[in-house]
Amino acid sequence: MSIIETRDLVRDFKKTRAVDRMTFSVEPGEAVGYIGANGAGKSTTIKMLTGILKPTSGHVRTCGLDPMRQRVEVARRVGVVFGQRSQLWWDLPLRDSFAILGAIHRMDEAATRARTDLLVEQLEMGPQLGTAVRSLSLGQRMRAEIAAALLHSPELLILDEPTIGLDVLSKQRLREFLVAERREQGTTLLLTTHDMGDIERLCDRVLVVDHGRLAFDGTLTGLAGTVGAQRILVIDLAQPTPDLHDVPGATLVDSESDGLRQRLSFDAEATTVAAVLAHVSSRHEVRDLTIEEPDIEDVVRRIYAASGRT
Amino acid sequence: MKTFWLLVRAGFRRHSTYRLALLAGMTTNSVFGFIRASILLAALASAGTAIGGYDAPTTIAFVWWGQALLGTVNLWGFAEVKDRVRTGDIAVDFLRPVDPQIAYLAGDLGRAGINLVGRGVPALLLGALLFDMAWPPSAVSWVAGAVSILLAVVVAFSGNFVINLLAFWLVEIRGITLLWMITGGLLCGLYLPVPWFPDWLRTIANWSPFPSMLQNPIDILAGRVVGDDIASAVGVQVFWAVALLALGQVVLRAGRRRLEVQGG
CATH class of the missing domain: 3.30.70 (Alpha-Beta Plaits)
Structure with a gap:
C-alpha cells in the first residue's frame, strides 16, 4: 500500500489554483524530493497531506487514511517539520518539549526517555537539553525540531524547508543524520527544499511542481536527462x-x-x-x-x- | 488523561519561569486591594447597614478573594491562539494527535495554578493580615469554593478561546477583545459585587457567563452563598463551562475548514 496517494488533487484559494489535478504516490521507504519555485504549490500539498488544509476536490490518502477526517490518526503516524514554524515550547528547557510530545503521542515515560536519549545522541544535542528553546541557535533549534518530529517513530517524515537559513556545517550534519536515520528505521521521507544539495544527498526520486501541476516525476538523473542536461x-x-x-x-x-x-x-x-x-x-x-x-x-x-x- | 495532566504541568512550569512578573502582579493586586477595600468599606459605612447580603467582613473577603483570583482566572483574555491563527502557527497545533482546545485548556489550568499559588494566595494572606476578613464558614464552603475557582478558570478560558478563534474570520480582533474586557470586567463582579447592581443590570449579568468567572466562587468563599444555594451557584458555572466549551468546538471546526494558513 502506498504511504502517500493523491489523485486529481485540487486546491483553490480565492482567485488562484494553488494545486492543480496533482496525481502521484509514494511507496514506503522512498525518499522523495518535492521541488519547485515559491508559490508553486509545495506547502499547500503538504498541508493537504497532513489534514491542515481541506482539498477543493480530488482524492488524498496518507498512510491509507483520509487526513481531513482522520487527522489525529494521521498525526500519530506522520512527523512534520515546517522549517519556519516551531513545534517546541519556547519558554521551557528543550528536555520538557520532548517529555510533553512523548505524552501527547501516548508514549510511556521510559520509551520517551529512551527515544529522546537516542535522538539527542545522534544529533549531538546533549549540552542543549537544559536550555530554554528560545535561547537555542537556529541550527540547534532545527535539529531539535527534527528530533521532535521523529520522537514517536513516524512511518513518514515530512520536512518543509528543513535547511533554510542553516550554515554549511549545520546542513551537512542534518543531512548525515537523516541518511543514517532512514537507513536504520526505513522511514519514508518527503522533503521540500530550495537547496539542491539536500535533494542530491537525501533523495532518490524527485517531483517537480510548477503552477500547482506536476511537471516531472522520476529520478534525479532522469530529471537531468529529460531536459537534455x-x-x-x-x-x-x-x-x-x-x-x-x-x-x-x-x-x-x-x-x-x-x-x-x-x-x-x-x-x-x-x-x-x-x-x-x-x-x-x-x-x-x-x-x-x-x-x-x-x-x-x-x-x-x-x-x-x-x-x-x- | 495523562497527556492532559502533563500539559497542565507544562503550563504551570512555563508561567513559573517569569518570577518577576508574578511578583509584580502580586504587588499590583495588593495595592489595588487596599484601594478597593477602602472605597467599599466607605460605601458600606455611609449605608450604615449590610448591602445585598454583604457586611464589612464579607465585603473585605469579596475584595481580597477578587484580587487573589484576578490573575488566576484569565479575565482579561489571552492572545496566544489569536496570534497563532494570524501567523499560521495554528497549523502546528493541528499536526498533533490532540484536540487544540483541550491542549490549550490544560495549559491555561497550569497557568492558573501558578498564578493562584505565586500571586493570588500571597495577596489574599496580606489582605487577611491587615483587614478583618470573613473566611469560608464550613469545610463544604472550602471544597465547593475550590471547585468553583476551577470552574471559573474553565469558563473564562472557554469564552476567551472562542473570541481568539474569531481571528479565523477577522483580520483584527482587538475591538472585540476590548469589548469583552469592558463588559466582562463589569459584569463578572470585579468592580462591585453583582448583588449591588441595580435590578436591570443584575438581570443582564445573571444571564451572562461573566459572574461564573468571579462572582460565584467569591460568593461561596466569602460565605454569602451557603447551603443549597452553593449547588445552584456551582451548577450555573457547570452549565456555562459546558456550553462555552461546546461552542468552542463548533467554532474550532468551522475555523479549521476555513483555514488558509498564511505564507509559505
Missing part, C-alpha cells in the same frame, strides 16, 4: 592524445593542452562513467578524472521554460 567526464591523460571522438555514447566537448585534458559529455541514461572510462583507458593511460554533474537549479529552470514559464 548531460553529465561531463573530465579525463586527464598521461600523454598528449588526439581528440577522443570515437567513445560510444559520449561526445567530445573540448580538449586542452594538446589533448592532456579532454572533456566528454554523456547521457547518463545511455551509458555509464565506468563504460566510458573503460573504453578510454583501454587505449590511453588515464591519470585523473572528475565528473561534473548538471546543475539542478538550471535543470528545473529549463523544465519551467519548457512548460512556457519565464
Whole structure:
C-alpha cells in the first residue's frame, strides 16, 4: 500500500489554483524530493497531506487514511517539520518539549526517555537539553525540531524547508543524520527544499511542481536527462592524445593542452562513467578524472521554460 | 488523561519561569486591594447597614478573594491562539494527535495554578493580615469554593478561546477583545459585587457567563452563598463551562475548514 496517494488533487484559494489535478504516490521507504519555485504549490500539498488544509476536490490518502477526517490518526503516524514554524515550547528547557510530545503521542515515560536519549545522541544535542528553546541557535533549534518530529517513530517524515537559513556545517550534519536515520528505521521521507544539495544527498526520486501541476516525476538523473542536461567526464591523460571522438555514447566537448585534458559529455541514461572510462583507458593511460554533474537549479529552470514559464 | 495532566504541568512550569512578573502582579493586586477595600468599606459605612447580603467582613473577603483570583482566572483574555491563527502557527497545533482546545485548556489550568499559588494566595494572606476578613464558614464552603475557582478558570478560558478563534474570520480582533474586557470586567463582579447592581443590570449579568468567572466562587468563599444555594451557584458555572466549551468546538471546526494558513 502506498504511504502517500493523491489523485486529481485540487486546491483553490480565492482567485488562484494553488494545486492543480496533482496525481502521484509514494511507496514506503522512498525518499522523495518535492521541488519547485515559491508559490508553486509545495506547502499547500503538504498541508493537504497532513489534514491542515481541506482539498477543493480530488482524492488524498496518507498512510491509507483520509487526513481531513482522520487527522489525529494521521498525526500519530506522520512527523512534520515546517522549517519556519516551531513545534517546541519556547519558554521551557528543550528536555520538557520532548517529555510533553512523548505524552501527547501516548508514549510511556521510559520509551520517551529512551527515544529522546537516542535522538539527542545522534544529533549531538546533549549540552542543549537544559536550555530554554528560545535561547537555542537556529541550527540547534532545527535539529531539535527534527528530533521532535521523529520522537514517536513516524512511518513518514515530512520536512518543509528543513535547511533554510542553516550554515554549511549545520546542513551537512542534518543531512548525515537523516541518511543514517532512514537507513536504520526505513522511514519514508518527503522533503521540500530550495537547496539542491539536500535533494542530491537525501533523495532518490524527485517531483517537480510548477503552477500547482506536476511537471516531472522520476529520478534525479532522469530529471537531468529529460531536459537534455548531460553529465561531463573530465579525463586527464598521461600523454598528449588526439581528440577522443570515437567513445560510444559520449561526445567530445573540448580538449586542452594538446589533448592532456579532454572533456566528454554523456547521457547518463545511455551509458555509464565506468563504460566510458573503460573504453578510454583501454587505449590511453588515464591519470585523473572528475565528473561534473548538471546543475539542478538550471535543470528545473529549463523544465519551467519548457512548460512556457519565464 | 495523562497527556492532559502533563500539559497542565507544562503550563504551570512555563508561567513559573517569569518570577518577576508574578511578583509584580502580586504587588499590583495588593495595592489595588487596599484601594478597593477602602472605597467599599466607605460605601458600606455611609449605608450604615449590610448591602445585598454583604457586611464589612464579607465585603473585605469579596475584595481580597477578587484580587487573589484576578490573575488566576484569565479575565482579561489571552492572545496566544489569536496570534497563532494570524501567523499560521495554528497549523502546528493541528499536526498533533490532540484536540487544540483541550491542549490549550490544560495549559491555561497550569497557568492558573501558578498564578493562584505565586500571586493570588500571597495577596489574599496580606489582605487577611491587615483587614478583618470573613473566611469560608464550613469545610463544604472550602471544597465547593475550590471547585468553583476551577470552574471559573474553565469558563473564562472557554469564552476567551472562542473570541481568539474569531481571528479565523477577522483580520483584527482587538475591538472585540476590548469589548469583552469592558463588559466582562463589569459584569463578572470585579468592580462591585453583582448583588449591588441595580435590578436591570443584575438581570443582564445573571444571564451572562461573566459572574461564573468571579462572582460565584467569591460568593461561596466569602460565605454569602451557603447551603443549597452553593449547588445552584456551582451548577450555573457547570452549565456555562459546558456550553462555552461546546461552542468552542463548533467554532474550532468551522475555523479549521476555513483555514488558509498564511505564507509559505
